[in-house]
Amino acid sequence: MSSSAIATAAAPGFERKLPPPASRAASTVEVFPAANVASLETRAAFHPHWQGLAAALAWGFMAAVTLAWPNQPAGFVEDWPYTTEFGIATGVVAAICAFLAFAASAHVRLLHRACAVFRHGAPWIIVSALLLALWEILTAKTGVLPPPFFAPPSSLIDAYANDYARLADSTWNSVKLLLEGVAWGAAIGFTVGVAIGWSRAVNYWVHPILRFLGPLPPTALLPIAFFFFPSSHAASVFLIALATGFPVAILSWSGVAGVNKAYYDVARTMGASEWFLIFRVAIPAALPQVFVGLFMGFGSSFVVLIVAEMMGVKSGLGWYLTWAQGYASYVNMYAALIVMTVIFSSLISLLFAVRDRVLVWQKGIVKW
């Protein structure tokens, strides 16, 4: 009904081939009230949010599988712990989904924001429930993927509940080591890159060294670094800094070298000093590139961190992985891998957030 109203309102405008400007304006004015009425009507109605209901159903299914289907007794594991608790937790998620789906269907004003997020995420919420259910079925329920190499998602709760102290300590040490190395690497890499981009003399001397040594994987230096440095901590910081610093330096350099020369002309005619040209023109103009370097540097720093911890450092998530493997405690390994994923992706998200703040002017220029 509403669409036909729009059509009839719009039709007169199309019929007249060459209407005078005033009447054309009048006909477009007619169109908008009709459209507004239509949207008001739909807002008032109860519109079932099917995806949200499906999400509630999927998590309900997950809870039913966990609770109703008995675990397969497998090998030396007498029974997987925390199965009931896991089932209850998934049931709670299902209930929350059902509530939000109802709120989204009835357009509850108070939950407007939460509903918007829920609507956007609904497909992922459905898929993750189904994947978790598949995982639980293949491990605990049927034993297709056998212990000890595979563990059901419910058993991860066990690993976190019983070994949280060691895991938290390892996580803390990893983050500390990583940030220390990345901070040094980013600071030195940025300074070196800007210096190469700005000064011919620095470019002449440092650029070849960077080109020659840069491509060497920092992990290849691991044995030497552990030998030269007083502690394995210092060696790891050095290697992480190296891994971060190289891409940051290269991209800071190319960023500074690529600055539009007209910017310098503009600033110079207005009385800018050399200091001003570097810090107020070259560096801000190069920052988008610097951030690309930081993203790359962050990525390779994760590799070096884990390898260094596996090889020599006596704490941290990399060390935890080898330790868990030594005890054939694969549940703990999965638990550590999940922590690692969360930490690293959070760090990258943090960098994205920083970039969005610093480079807010790029919005609308670059697609990101």
Add this chain to the structure above:
Amino acid sequence: MVVAATAEKPRPEDIAPPAAAHGASRIRVERVSHGFDAPSGRLEVLEDVDLDVAPGEFVALLGPSGCGKSTLLRLVAGLEPASAGAIFQDDGPITRPDPSRIVVFQDPTLFPWRTVWDNVALGLQAQGILKQEKTRVNAALRKVGLEGFATSYPHQLSGGMAQRVALARALVNNPKLLILDEPLGKLDSLTRLEMQGELVSLWQKNGFSVLLVTHDVEEALFLAQRVVIFSPRPAKIITEITIDRPYPRHRDDPVLTGLRHEVLNQLGLGKSW
């Protein structure tokens, strides 16, 4: 029909001085030649150029594209030293850039990471006087009618608005000489006509001297008190034409139409008219 005598240096007293000429510089270009070392050999760009700009005068430079007019502007701005000859501002030789001589380029070259306000503030910040002189930034934005866009970023502006911001960024420095390198060259024709009028009123209100490079004969005749015509590269001055018409000018002024014919003749385009 009053066609001004050609090839004759105008006496400053012939030219109606704009409202406040106290903040204007005299520019003397004395026997300046300039060239670049290109891979294919030496490229001569300017040859023996003599030019005098009276304080507060509006002078347009016309010539075939690529002839070296923009190079002359860079020399006057102090961005490059001339190969031979000398350029004086009032009585001192020009050796390096100075905020009393500001260039507005064909591209607005606004800094994309700065808001409109911060772009306009650039000169004051570079000179280290922004804190004391903040009001000048707002005043400059008001002059170009963009005070409502202070917090916008350059990519949110239209071409005409961006070029207005570039003008405000120049004006905030209270220049004694405004150097305009085809400032309206990339704008659409309606915006260009509008901004030609604005340039005249800005010049009349502020009283600086203006050196304008343009390819648009009508623009030169509409804006300038004197048009200097250059030969193809290496650029030499062929002739000068004084335009003794009052402001605001009218585009259909028969005197300007006559002058247009003459200028095109001098540029070797008389037949195409």
